[in-house]
Amino acid sequence: MSAIDASYWSELQRHALASYDEALLRQVAARLVKPRNQWPAADLIERSAAAIANPVLIDRRFQDLTPPARRVLALIGHSRQPYWDLGNLVELTLALGHSDGLQPVLELLEAGMLYPGLRHPRSNKTPSSNGVSSSHPSAGPARGKLKSFEQWMAAPGPEGLLVFAPPAIAARALGEDLGLPDLSDSPAASARDTLANAAGWQETDGLEWLLRLAVLWQQVSAAPLRCTQQGEFFKRDFERLGQDALLNAAPADRLADVPDAAFLAIALAEQEGILTDSDGEWRAGPLPTVWEKGLAATLEALWTDLPRLSAWNPLDGWRGFAAQTGNPFPSAYLLAFLLLARLPEDAWVHPETIEQWILTQHPYWANESLRPSRQKPWLETFLLGVAYQLRLVQVMPPPVSPSGTGPDPEGGGWRVRLSPTGRWLLGLTEAPNLETVHTQTLLVQPNLQIIAYRQGLTSSLIARLTQFAAWEGLGAACTLQLQPETVYRALEAGQSFDSIRRTLEQHSTRGVPPAVLDSLRTWSNKRDRITVYSSATLLEFGSAEDLNEALGRGLPAARLSDRLAVAASEEAIEFRHFRLTSTRDYALPPEKCVQVEPDGVTLSVDGARSDLLLETELPRFAELIGNFSTGRRQYRLTPASLSAARAAGMTRTMLEMWFHQRAGQPLPPAARLLMTAGEAEAPHLRHHLVLHVADEEMADGLMQWPQTREWIEERLGPTALVVRQENVPALCEQLRAVGIEVGNEELGPTA
Amino acid sequence: MLNDPIRPASGARIPVKLHRRVCLVQTEDGVLAEELLARKKLAQDIVGRLTDRVLLIRPGRVEMVIQELHKMGHTPQVFHPTSPQRQQG
Known part of the structure; x- marks a missing residue:
């Protein structure tokens, strides 16, 4: 089951129960914890959450369920994926032969074994190899209380009909008989296989999709993928992906063509958190930390991604991220693996045989009105192209004809069976040891090219190589190229010259050429020339002595000047040593100061x-x-x-x-x-004759009367009017006409 | 600016003014800082020079500055608040 911390599921369960109406909560708690008293709602939630850590209690409640409900829980347990679309669970129930596909799911919801996923799976990723989403389960928007599960199914909201079963509950259901048939070939055919092809089966190393995800991470790191408002890729990015030579290349041991292989990598990368949606762009996120834990854990993460793949399927190829209805493939994948699990040991089966069973039993394909285009075969593509490369199945080549000249025309094509990894992932056996014993698998050449022999590659080595070298070829021997940009990327991701050198030396079959080490050192040193603090904390001291004192007390900061020091983050600053005289936040608008x-x-x-x-x-x-x-x-x-x-x-x-x-x-x-x-225009100094009148009213009159207005140049103030020298006689004449005699203080009596 | 003439006694709290979420570029030497200032596209996002080697970046423009540094062929060491590395004192 998922390796996610149990406390995460407990918290998620609390969040789901808290969103129930009290009557519904009491109804669910009555079946899960069987309270003897009328406990408050908060207590019921706590006790219900605590119940999943009690395997004895879970086993008892499990036995109380009807067989169809137990089977649904067992199916979730086998998948290791706690989140399922409700529609897929209904399909699985119907495919197992139950007439009512919804009733078992409802029973599980009412029994507190299954919960509505009240968050959008895209906005808050289902648990995966990258761990739990950063946002807290209870951080979502407040919703109305859920009064009944029927109400939720009628109006599920943007989250869709997503349900989850805490892994601790689903794991207790493993071992439940699912009633699936044994579809292995006839005993006669099996005996012939045993004699003819006893040693002919094949199994991959399981690294193929890991390597493609690594390549994709590098491609997206170099240039994010832009999306339209509808959530589809821009045409240029779509073509870039569709034509990428590495992502679309056939694997070295290709058994079937995978449609839109690059886009399957996109769909897996989205589930793994390798790609993150950021403002209409898909950007490269961190490489999954689970890659450091080994191949088994990495394959487990990819296995749990299969039921959550909605953007790609083996029949249509890429369908896009836009929400779409009718995706029966997750349930069909699981049925196919469980049918393989029913085979006796050493038995093989043709994919067509399994597909035929699915076509007749699965409600999507059994529907008589299904279009012919939807009835095309797809399982062989999935099993041989995807599952085989994920090391989930082993394959047997077509039997050789009695004449030994080629495949037996009556023997059919490739046959499959579960691999030990597949059996482990279905919860049927213990984990196989998938770790390689060859650690020295790299050949570093003086031209900065690295040849990585596949038999010695591990998931953690792939992660490290992906950070500091560019993948240039995938095959039995993969090739990578050391470049300034890739080394810089690794340094920015936290690696150092020493860690890169150690990786190369530890895994090289020969010593690392000095020229390569020199290049790595040069590139590393170049990075130290400029440091950018994107959001630093600057400490400004009153004097150089104060700064020295602070550094002496262990202030984790670098000195910038005699009074300034910078810390990349203030998390490590011990503020008990300081008295803040003021604080200024530069993300806020400038302050009035x-x-x-x-x-x-x-x-x-x-x-x-x-x-x-x-x-x-x-x-x-x-x-x-x-x-x-x-x-x-x-x-x-x-x-x-x-x-x-x-x-x-x-x-x-x-x-x-x-x-x-x-x-x-x-x-x-x-x-x-x-x-x-x-x-401005240059000011002028000039002489004026100013006519000062007795009051403002007189000035207004002189300015308004046309006989005087024409001789006045401008009004300087309420009672001061400017008159040109040559207009003085004419103005005086008009003024005399109305009985005003002008006195002339500077020029003497007017004419 | 701080104007506290009184020196803190040993063990006493040191007065300090805190500038949070500041965007800075620190160069290896002053000549490199001059080179950055001479770059027209960078200069418009550099609002000041705190010291010979430290340039103050306009808030919210750090990504553009990093892009421009890359275009110039530099490979700056970038400290984000969540960077795996931490500056040592």
Whole structure:
């Protein structure tokens, strides 16, 4: 069963039970824990969650179930995949011969053995080799309480009809008789096989899809896959994948062509978390940590991915990530493996025989109205192309004709049986030892090419090689190329020159050429020339002595200057040594920390609220004039400083924005004057004759009366009007006409 | 800026101003910093030079800066908050 921590499932179970209406919760708890008292709902949830850790209790409850329900639980147990689409479970139940496929599933839900998966499987990945999704089960949006399972089935929401059975429960169901038939060939045929082809069966190393996932990881690391709003790949990326020589190449021991092989790798990678959906792009996630645990654990992870594959199937190939209905293949895969498990030891069967059984028993294919295009054979493709390469089955080549000139035309094609790995994954036997004994399997050549002989490859070695060398050929002997980019990628992923060298030396059949080590060292050193802190914590001390004292106390930071130190993360900083005078978060908008003095050109900085950006912004357009003991530094805008700012490309708009952001006020007039005075039209000094009138009303009248208006040049103020020298006689004449005599203080009596 | 003239006694808490989530580029030497500043596309995302070797990056522009560094042929060591490596003091 899944290697996920039991506490994860317990937490998930609590989350599911908490989403039940109290009546439903009591109904489920009554069957699972059989409370004797009226316990509060919270207690019922806790006791139900604790029950799955009690195998005796689970066994008792299991025996209370009807045989069809027990079989459903056993099927989940055999699959090792706790999450199943409800439709697939119904299909499995019907295929096993039960007339009502839904009833056993409902019974399990009501018995607390099965739970609705109340989260979207895509947004919160089902458990896999990469471990549990980071988001907490209870972190999802609040939903209405579930009153009944029928209500949930009628309106399942965006999550779909997904159910899960905690592995601890499903594992107790293993061994339940599923009532499947033995489809092995006739005894006569088997005896002939034994004599003719006793040693002719084949089994792969199980690395093929692992290597393809590694190649895919490298491809996506180099260039993410972009998606349309419908969730499909952009045409260019789709073609790139479809034409990729490595991902689409046939394996060395090809038995069947896998349709859209590159896209099967995509579907598996999505399940494994190797690809992560990020803002409409599929990016490379981390390589699965389970690869470090060995081939068996890695194959187990891939095995549990099979029932969750919806984007690819052996009949259609790639179907896309968009949610689609009618995917009977997960249930058919499991039936096929379980039918193989029913074969006697050393017995073989033709894939067509199994497929025929599925076609007649599985409700999807048994449907008489099924289109002919859906009735095409697909199981041989799956078993020989996928399962064989995952080391789940062994194959027997077609028998040789009695004349020895070729395959026996009556013997049929390839036959299959479960491998020890397949039997183990179905929960039928103990885990086989899949680890290789050959550790020295690499040949590192001076031209930076690595030849990796497949018989010595392990999943952890594949993971390490994938990080620092590019796969260039897959086959019995794989080839890789060391490149600056790949080594850099490995260094960024946490490897070092020493760890890369160790890997190569440990697994090389010969010593690593000095030229290769020199290249690796050069590339590694080059990386040390520039360090980028994407989200660092900068500590600004009052003096160099304070910084020295802090470093002396073990501050995990690097010194940048005599008063500044940087820490890549503040998690390791022991804040008990420090008194925070202020804190500034650079992901937030700039803070207002500047006060404009009344003169409009002097700026006082509030040191407690200022930031490093401000300290670099101000010198661009202002001059530092002092650092005062009040904690305020002062800058002054001067014609020279603003002239320099203009020369550096600063505009009035930029300065206005800065004042709004940092001072919370518009650009002061004095600052505006200094900034824009040079751009304005040159001012003029000129003489004017000014007519001063007694009051504002008289000025208004003179400005409005056409006889006087035409001789007045402009109005300077409420009672002051400008008159040109040459217009004075004409204006005076008009004024005399209305009885106003103009006195002339400077020019003497007017004419 | 800090303006605390009083030195902390031995064992006392050291006054410090914390700048969180800062984007920085630290170069091996000043010449390399000059080279980066001379790159037009980088210069627009560099808001200041804290020291001879340390450049302050505009918030939210770090990915563009890393991309541009790659285009220049550099292979910078990138510290994300979740990076496997941790800076030693």
